[in-house]
Amino acid sequence: MKNVYINSVCSISAQKTYDNSDFLDEVITYNDTVIPAVNPNYKDFIPPSASRRMAKGIKMSIVAAKIALNEADLENVDAIITGTGMGGLRDSEKFLKAIIENEELYLTPTPFIQSTHNTVGGQIALELGCKGYNFTYVHSSVSFESALLDATLQLQLDEANNILIGGVDELADYTVKIHRIVKHIKAEEINSNKLLASKTKGAVFGEGANFFVLSNKKQTSSYAKVLDVKIINTLPEDTLEQSAISFLEANNLQIKDLDLLILGNNGDIDYDHIYDTLSSNAFNTTPKAYYKHLCGEFNTASSFGIWLAAKILKTQQLPNEVQLNTAPSSSYKTVLLYNQYRGENHSFVLLGKD
Amino acid sequence: MNALKLELKQHIIEQLNLEDVAIEDIADDDKLFGDGLALDSIDALEIIVMLDKNYGIKLTDPKEGRAIFESIEVMANYISEHRTK
Amino acid sequence: MSRGVAITGMGIISSIGNNVDDNYQSLIEEKKGITRISKIETIHQNDIMVGEISLTNKALELQLNLPESNNYSRTALLGAIAAKQAFASAGIKDANLYKTGLISSTSVGGMDKTEQNYYAYLTDASTQKYIKGHHAGDSTQKIAEQLGIEQSLVTTISTACSSAANAIMFGARLIKSGQLDRVVVGGADCLSKFTINGFKTLMILSDTYNTPFDDNRKGLNLGEAAAFLVLESDAVVQAENKKVLAYVKGYANANDAHHQTASSEHGDGATLAMNQALAMAGLKAKEIDYINAHGTATGNNDLSEGRAILRVFGEDVPDFSSTKAYTGHTLAAAGAIEAVYSILALQNNVIFPNLNFKTQMKEFSITPQLESKNKPLTNVMSNSFGFGGNCSTVIFSKET
Numbered sequence: 001m002k003n004v005y006i007n008s009v010c011s012i013s014a015q016k017t018y019d020n021s022d023f024l025d026e027v028i029t030y031n032d033t034v035i036p037a038v039n040p041n042y043k044d045f046i047p048p049s050a051s052r053r054m055a056k057g058i059k060m061s062i063v064a065a066k067i068a069l070n071e072a073d074l075e076n077v078d079a080i081i082t083g084t085g086m087g088g089l090r091d092s093e094k095f096l097k098a099i100i101e102n103e104e105l106y107l108t109p110t111p112f113i114q115s116t117h118n119t120v121g122g123q124i125a126l127e128l129g130c131k132g133y134n135f136t137y138v139h140s141s142v143s144f145e146s147a148l149l150d151a152t153l154q155l156q157l158d159e160a161n162n163i164l165i166g167g168v169d170e171l172a173d174y175t176v177k178i179h180r181i182v183k184h185i186k187a188e189e190i191n192s193n194k195l196l197a198s199k200t201k202g203a204v205f206g207e208g209a210n211f212f213v214l215s216n217k218k219q220t221s222s223y224a225k226v227l228d229v230k231i232i233n234t235l236p237e238d239t240l241e242q243s244a245i246s247f248l249e250a251n252n253l254q255i256k257d258l259d260l261l262i263l264g265n266n267g268d269i270d271y272d273h274i275y276d277t278l279s280s281n282a283f284n285t286t287p288k289a290y291y292k293h294l295c296g297e298f299n300t301a302s303s304f305g306i307w308l309a310a311k312i313l314k315t316q317q318l319p320n321e322v323q324l325n326t327a328p329s330s331s332y333k334t335v336l337l338y339n340q341y342r343g344e345n346h347s348f349v350l351l352g353k354d
Numbered sequence: 355m356n357a358l359k360l361e362l363k364q365h366i367i368e369q370l371n372l373e374d375v376a377i378e379d380i381a382d383d384d385k386l387f388g389d390g391l392a393l394d395s396i397d398a399l400e401i402i403v404m405l406d407k408n409y410g411i412k413l414t415d416p417k418e419g420r421a422i423f424e425s426i427e428v429m430a431n432y433i434s435e436h437r438t439k
Numbered sequence: 440m441s442r443g444v445a446i447t448g449m450g451i452i453s454s455i456g457n458n459v460d461d462n463y464q465s466l467i468e469e470k471k472g473i474t475r476i477s478k479i480e481t482i483h484q485n486d487i488m489v490g491e492i493s494l495t496n497k498a499l500e501l502q503l504n505l506p507e508s509n510n511y512s513r514t515a516l517l518g519a520i521a522a523k524q525a526f527a528s529a530g531i532k533d534a535n536l537y538k539t540g541l542i543s544s545t546s547v548g549g550m551d552k553t554e555q556n557y558y559a560y561l562t563d564a565s566t567q568k569y570i571k572g573h574h575a576g577d578s579t580q581k582i583a584e585q586l587g588i589e590q591s592l593v594t595t596i597s598t599a600c601s602s603a604a605n606a607i608m609f610g611a612r613l614i615k616s617g618q619l620d621r622v623v624v625g626g627a628d629c630l631s632k633f634t635i636n637g638f639k640t641l642m643i644l645s646d647t648y649n650t651p652f653d654d655n656r657k658g659l660n661l662g663e664a665a666a667f668l669v670l671e672s673d674a675v676v677q678a679e680n681k682k683v684l685a686y687v688k689g690y691a692n693a694n695d696a697h698h699q700t701a702s703s704e705h706g707d708g709a710t711l712a713m714n715q716a717l718a719m720a721g722l723k724a725k726e727i728d729y730i731n732a733h734g735t736a737t738g739n740n741d742l743s744e745g746r747a748i749l750r751v752f753g754e755d756v757p758d759f760s761s762t763k764a765y766t767g768h769t770l771a772a773a774g775a776i777e778a779v780y781s782i783l784a785l786q787n788n789v790i791f792p793n794l795n796f797k798t799q800m801k802e803f804s805i806t807p808q809l810e811s812k813n814k815p816l817t818n819v820m821s822n823s824f825g826f827g828g829n830c831s832t833v834i835f836s837k838e839t
Contacts, residue, residue, distance in 0.1 A: 080694075087575070099632055104481060107640050112641070113641075117597035119699070119827060122694075122828055122829065129696050134694045139576035150612075154612075181570070233590070299574075
């Protein structure tokens with residue numbers, strides 16, 4: 001079985017993260033319930049003849065994909081695998097609204113085409129002229145991990161050498177409105193620095209695109225190794241800690257070997273206790289970090305977590321803003337990420353320094 | 355006829371979201387598809403809807419569109435003859 | 440060449456039958472499931488024909504014993520019914536006896552409920568339970584729950600019309616790599632105003648019965664369906680002494696990289712997918728006994744797919760047919776229902792006819808199989824090509 005490397009990254013998020021020479025040097029603090037991603041200059045990357053049809057999600061993805069490919073020094077890849085929780089939401093809403101308001105008259109094809117879940121994967125393939133394997137996973141908070149698992153298996157078994165993977169989701173008005181109604185979004189604004197202490201229901205919603213080139217060939221740009229990925233649909237809270245320990249043991253590791261545990265806390269009082277359950281007993285002294293106060297909550301927010309882990313492993317720096325407890329490590333070799341959304345669709349990802 | 359041509363250019367720019375194109379940039383006999391404005395088959399479908407909505411012209415076969423949409427000139431002539439709105 | 444992955448169960452619900460046997464009967468009796476639409480109000484009612492399942496949502500809910508408070512979309516209802524059939528057919532009583540996963544697929548998801556409740560969501564609390572069910576993964580989660588799959592690998596693929604074929608591929612990969620001992624794979628899609636109008640804007644819907652590979656073809660009929668297969672590792676097949684229905688012998692996914700919705704003129708992506716699937720299966724082209732084509736009856740697909748078939752098979756084009764004249768194009772579920780039909784073909788040594796054909800296409804001289812044909816079959820190829828240039832081919836075989 002071959003090793004799997006993250007050879008390049010690019011994150012478009014609510015932080016100014018798309019410049020890879022930067023690592024959260026200037027952190028943006030929000031005081032809101034919904035936080036949009038910071039836009040790079042799309043015109044630098046996408047010709048107007050193409051971008052005129054693209055909603056934010058597609059534009060973010062194309063830019064993130066191009067920057068990641070560039071950093072990996074590649075013109076093309078063997079496969080493109082994306083994860084998205086809600087797909088082309090803005091176009092989907094646009095088309096649906098038009099159907100209902102115009103009573104099915106004078107509808108135009110562009111938003112329909114752009115709303116399909118695999119439009120991002122398809123458009124990146126078009127851009128690159130990539131005729132390889134092209135999958136899109138759409139399953140809530142394991143959408144990105146499914147893409148990661150698929151790519152990892154293919155690379156381990158040497159079925160491909162370079163695979164572009166990405167997680168993307170975009171904010172859209174109607175969807176935000178109805179998620180407020182069912183209290184999935186916080187009713188009151190909250191300062192990002194106070195997110196974990198929040199005593200209210202719901203999360204702060206965000207959006208973003210995080211793309212990576214994975215490879216079974218190491219190179220100077222390499223950030224980290226992907227050691228293992230596990231997706232679990234349901235997980236009773238009282239077995240969570242044991243699951244994490246078993247996951248480590250399956251990789252010949254014990255808790256003491258872990259340098260960092262990155263958690264997907266999103267400030268939702270109904271679900272954040274799950275993270276406390278995991279981290280306050282056997283993992284009590286493990287250094288911990290969190291990230292959703294920086295990027296917001298969305299189905300593929302965990303891909304931002306992977307970006308964070310990769311940067312930490314490469315730079316060997318843990319930014320203050322993400323530290324959860326005051327016991328940082330002296331060096332970072334092994335990082336475990338755990339995430340779930342509303343008590344379902346859990347994932348463990350293990351990354352290692354090369 | 356000139357008013358119609360101007361109107362058409364405006365509609366096309368709006369419908370197809372051609373942000374960087376101004377009315378002055380489109381000559382009456384510029385090729386809309388292929389070279390020239392480089393529109394594609396998805397744009398053709400959009401224009402078909404635009405024709406129905408604004409001029410009451412219903413095209414049932416997308417292939418008909420390619421001949422009619424050759425240029426603003428050709429389109430304007432066709433619309434003058436066939437419009438029901 | 441790799442060993443095939445064993446298929447030990449299957450389930451299906453479509454406009455030509457509510458279970459495997461009924462679907463088979465319809466196929467050999469040439470009974471189409473295409474009608475005018477009845478359950479969705481649309482101004483296009485008289486301009487389209489569809490493959491609609493006759494059971495109402497209420498009837499489906501009753502069959503599943505769901506409480507009134509449930510928030511199942513029609514996609515989830517259809518999916519759950521087909522998946523439970525697959526489990527039963529594989530003789531599985533305890534999902535968690537082995538590492539069992541679920542890979543489903545859909546394009547509509549819960550959109551049928553969202554379009555019905557677009558305004559109601561904002562004002563009527565009783566409809567708001569469906570908000571959570573909109574996303575593509577929701578129907579999959581409900582199917583997992585129905586099957587009793589817990590603490591396991593469950594996810595959803597959405598690549599338009601190739602989705603379920605891709606679910607089968609990913610499932611096979613997970614078995615071969617040892618990640619899972621068994622996996623339920625397939626897809627579900629219900630009819631919706633969203634997709635009806637979407638395809639209408641692309642001007643590829645026919646106003647009459649769809650005619651795959653016919654020179655005068657006018658476009659596709661949309662359909663709704665769900666189908667699932669159970670794949671099991673050799674170890675489980677042996678331990679449980681399972682009857683194997685067929686094997687997933689080879690597969691491939693390639694991208695046309697030509698246009699967002701149309702296929703390249705000579706079917707580049709399709710050619711790659713078919714050739715790569717053959718290579719994985721270790722089969723020569725002429726060892727394929729029957730192709731269940733994607734054959735949607737659109738101008739673009741049938742031309743592109745026909746040409747691709749010629750590129751791959753040259754002089755030796757096997758018998759081929761599209762079963763979409765029976766069921767319509769069931770979008771994400773297509774790859775799964777056609778997988779079931781491919782397995783039925785193998786089990787019964789019969790090639791299903793390509794209905795409604797009258798006129799040979801001008802561009803080539805290959806003609807689909809027009810009548811039911813009894814013939815010993817060992818290897819069946821199934822094609823599913825989706826938007827975004829997504830081309831998938833799966834080869835089903837009697838041999839491992």
